Amino acid sequence: MTTAPKPTTPPSTPATTTVRLFLVDDHPLVRDGLRARLGSMPNLEIVGEAGSAAEALELVESVRPDLMLMDVGMKDMNGIELAALLLQRQGAPHIVMLSMYDNPEYVQKALQVGARGYVLKDAPAAEIVAAIEAVSAGGTFLSPAVSKKLFRTQEPRPLLTPRESEILSALGRGESSKQIARELGLSVRTVEAHRQSIKRRLGIEGQAELIKYAVEHAREFGQGS
Numbered sequence: 001m002t003t004a005p006k007p008t009t010p011p012s013t014p015a016t017t018t019v020r021l022f023l024v025d026d027h028p029l030v031r032d033g034l035r036a037r038l039g040s041m042p043n044l045e046i047v048g049e050a051g052s053a054a055e056a057l058e059l060v061e062s063v064r065p066d067l068m069l070m071d072v073g074m075k076d077m078n079g080i081e082l083a084a085l086l087l088q089r090q091g092a093p094h095i096v097m098l099s100m101y102d103n104p105e106y107v108q109k110a111l112q113v114g115a116r117g118y119v120l121k122d123a124p125a126a127e128i129v130a131a132i133e134a135v136s137a138g139g140t141f142l143s144p145a146v147s148k149k150l151f152r153t154q155e156p157r158p159l160l161t162p163r164e165s166e167i168l169s170a171l172g173r174g175e176s177s178k179q180i181a182r183e184l185g186l187s188v189r190t191v192e193a194h195r196q197s198i199k200r201r202l203g204i205e206g207q208a209e210l211i212k213y214a215v216e217h218a219r220e221f222g223q224g225s
């Protein structure tokens with residue numbers, strides 16, 4: 001008597017996480033354009049939008065997005081002030097500022113209140129997608145044009161968050177991503193995301209150039225934040 005073959009279970013694939021995105025801009029055409037550019041992005045769901053800061057404050061609690069793409073220049077309250085309010089809340093989403101201004105002062109203020117990214121409105125769709133991916137992975141993102149302008153006009157250290165300064169200092173001491181992750185209690189993936197963010201902020205392209213910079217500035221970034 002023959003027996004039927006046992007059913008086989010197909011190999012499982014890693015689960016992917018969908019990023020819940022919320023748009024904030026007081027120009028409907030801008031929101032329409034963002035939906036058109038980002039709507040086909042895999043693992044991204046646009047869960048809501050607001051045309052004012054007041055509307056965003058009202059809706060975010062119920063929508064609970066993972067990330068907000070937020071205009072800097074709104075009429076009722078600027079995006080930096082709105083970000084500061086939202087980031088005081090428990091379980092606040094990550095925030096990427098979207099602006100037509102590359103003024104270093106705006107960028108610094110956005111980073112100081114806790115925004116994780118700053119992207120210019122005329123940036124190509126690929127750059128906005130890169131910002132969403134970087135911030136969702138635990139890193140930060142600045143448009144290259146913004147990063148270069150900041151690097152020219154300010155001392156290098158203020159461009160980095162305290163965590164990024166720690167990582168750059170560790171790189172200057174010759175530590176690997178695995179060693180840094182163990183030392184700081186982070187995942188290797190998070191350390192790698194921070195390394196990519198540091199390169200973008202400082203206008204550095206390759207790993208060798210990053211290590212060279214870290215060694216040359218180890219003392220500066222090894223100081224307190």
